[in-house]
Structure formats: C-alpha cells, structure tokens
Amino acid sequence: MTETKPVTNVRVELGFTKNLGNFENLRVSIGVEDYVRDGETVDAATERVYSFIENKIVEKVNEMQKEIKGNG
Secondary structure, rough: OOOOOOOOEEEEEEEEEEEEEOOEEEEEEEEEEEEEEOOOOEEEEEEEEHHHHHHHHHHHHHHHHHHHHEEE
16 A cells, blocks of 8 residues: 655745835735645745745736836
C-alpha cells in the first residue's frame, strides 16, 4: 500500500497603494495559494510564491499607471 503524504499549502497576499494626488489612489492586491512541491521546503515555496506575486504587482501597477496617463 502506498502512503500518501499530506499536502502543505502556502498562501501569500500582497497589496500596493499609490497616491495619485487629488485624493485619488491606485490599489492593487494579488493573492496566490500553491502547494509545497517535492523536495521543496515551506520557506522555499513561500519565497517562490512571494516572488511571483511581487513581479505581478509591479507589472499590474505599471499597466494601470499607463492606462490612467493615457486616459488623462
């Protein structure tokens, strides 16, 4: 009989708020949940997910700022 290992999940949520002036703010929040992969520690999995989200936040904030400037 094969023993099933329990799955360990990690969840990371990040948010970023940028003041646009004139009482306007740009807010981006992203959260991701993933599992700890074979041979990976919980810390390594958390860092992997964190890096992914951090890059996505930067990407989305830049996209939104371009849209705001283009529509302004």
